[in-house]
Amino acid sequence: QVQLVESGGGLVQAGGSLRLSCTASEHTFRPYAMAWFRQGPGKERDFVAAITWSGGRIYYADTDSVKGRFAISRDNVKNTVYLQMNSLNPEDTAVYYCAAEDDASGSLYWAYEYDYWGQGTQVTVSS
DSSP states (O other): OOOEEEEOOEEEETTOOEEEEEEESOTTOOOSEEEEEEEOTTSOEEEEEEEETTTOOEEEOSSTTTTTTEEEEEETTTTEEEEEEOSOOGGGOEEEEEEEEOOTTSOSOOGGGOSEEBOOEEEEEEO
């Protein structure tokens, strides 16, 4: 069973930046897409961004909450996907999860579509 291991979370002041990383445990792992979701206290798990593994097509949440501030990227050699987060604010405080799916027919926006999940990494933004 493939494991996704996230890193890079932590405590940062408002206006700061963090880069999250997610590495798959098997070098031969080739999902259709990988994504980042986040879940704030008492909230649902929300889509943040996704990237297809072969073509590198990128999708972001269709809200103003992350557009222009977050950027997803991947390194196929390292089997790693990244989430660069800039201009962080307290509303970004959440547990951030990495996910991967094998099915190319999904929309990429819903958590139930994903087959593999990381354990989550906490991001806390202080005001």
